[in-house]
Amino acid sequence: MNESNLHNYQTFAVRHIIDHPEAGLLLDMGLGKTVSTLTAIKKLMDEYLEVNKVLIIAPKRVAESTWCDEIDKWEHLKGLKVSKILGTQKQRKTALKVSADIYTINRENVVWLVSHLEGYWPFDMVVIDELSSFKSPKAARFRALRLVRPKITRIVGLTGTPAPNGLIDLWSQIYLLDMGQRLERTITAYRTKYFRPGRTNGQIVFDYKLNAGSEEAIYKQIGDICISMKAEDYLQLPERLDRVVDVHLPPTMAERYLEFEKEQVLALEDEQGDISAVNAAALSNKLLQFSNGAIYDSERNVHEIHSEKLEALEEIVEAANGQPVLIFFSFRHDVYRIMRRLKKFRPKEIDGPEDIKAWNNGDLPLLLAHPASAGHGLNLQAGGHIIIWFGLPWSSELYQQANARLYRQGQNKPVIIHHLITKGTMDEDVMKALTEKIDKQEALMQAVKARIQRWRM
16 A cells, blocks of 8 residues: 555645644544554655654554554555664663664653653654543653653644543643643643532542533634544444343342442441542452452452353354454453363463464454553454453443454454443443443442442441
């Protein structure tokens, strides 16, 4: 493929990057953010002579393979040399010394990179792949990048979900693009201008609500440097079939779950009769583990409780009749149990570029992945069209991104997504939150508070 094969909307995205030294591409999954960005980089290097060295910050697997794979696919990108700042500290230092056009690094090593360079900054252009991973102004990676931001001539932010938990998340992302020109120079000023406190406890504010007219005002402020596109407006996506598979616990096990839930809820009782987000997450994890069939104790030992989900999983895999299946799991013990149960199907957990290649070549009948590690940038649509969610995440962003590994442009079969939901458990709350696109923190707190109310009466 060459540049003439780019879609019109991708050409528009290329032009936007070239015309805007501070560019945000809020493009839906599957719209080709990677090739658009690489095309702009190539033009800025060869035609405009404005760029020499580019740093791409991305999720680890994306930094390892996705950008290089995209260069290999397109004729007009041939010649771009990539050095991967990954691995051990020694390997990262060596990669930095390599003469290249593009340097990729995983976001966890941004702090190390800034510290290692000690004020020196050799990159005149920076691309942040998944800009939403810099949504927290308190995160070390944000603070590190903020330090060197004045040294960056060109910056591009890529994401399909810039504000998965609300527009409060936008501030730090846009700040990295324009250093506070559009949405105020501090998060406090941004909150004061566009939001009001939501749930509070004394001086503690748990969340913020948009003021009337704020949403339109925010979008207007960033509209000159950010373009937004939705996949359904531009792509001919495959048919998608979502299926909820009800998993029923035997009566005695269902009673045991309720007893376990009661025990865990009452153990969290405090003087104020309230619960923190941290405790809510811990409770949720325990209950979701039970739903899946095994739980960790305080020493991380695994206790298997039931095999109802494993049986439902095996039935679906068998019914696939040899068609490749992608399974998303929640906990490490899920992996061990699935591997053991489905041994005859030769399951493999995704562990690097070689597994991605093998899957897309049709060599892996069963691929296991965690949505947090396989949720961004991986092209897996060539390898299959069936997804099974053994355990679901509260995050709508992770859920959507993970499904988009198969449900994307280039998929030539209907995508079937199975959700294993254990009836009468917290699985149902998570499925409801994802279906209704409820904010993950709000949905989690609602689910936990409902249980507190039930068992403390």
